[in-house]
Amino acid sequence: MRLHLDAEKCQGHNRCYxxxxxxxxxxxxxxxxxxxxxxxxxxxxxxxxxxxxxxPEFAIKVLED
Ligand code: SF4
Structure with missing residues (x-):
């Protein structure tokens, strides 16, 4: 499994951090x-x-193998 972050969508809520x-x-x-x-x-x-x-911006995706 990998993670992908779409920086264009990120609005900086920092919920992920x-x-x-x-x-x-x-x-x-x-x-x-x-x-x-x-x-x-x-x-x-x-x-x-x-x-x-x-x-909230759907900027983070889980990529399953
Ligand atoms: S939760 Fe999503 S929108 Fe907010 S900082 Fe993290 S990646 Fe960006």
Whole structure:
């Protein structure tokens, strides 16, 4: 499983960072930054689904293998 962040859609609510600081950071403009590349470890996959479901702009997608 991988995560994809569409920076064009992100409006900087920072909900992703609040829910999963292991997966997201925030840049100086308040926009989300994805911290992980490639396959997610098993222990982060549930969180990945949680943040994708909670992004109000639908900017986060879970890509299942
Ligand atoms: S929750 Fe979505 S819109 Fe908000 S900062 Fe994260 S990616 Fe951007």
């Amino acid at each position: 609040a829910l999963a600081p292991e997966l997201f950071d925030v840049d100086d403009y308040g926009q989300a930054v994805l911290l992980v590349e490639g396959d997610l470890p098993t222990e982060l996959q549930e969180k990945a689904r949680l943040v994708a479901a909670n992004c």
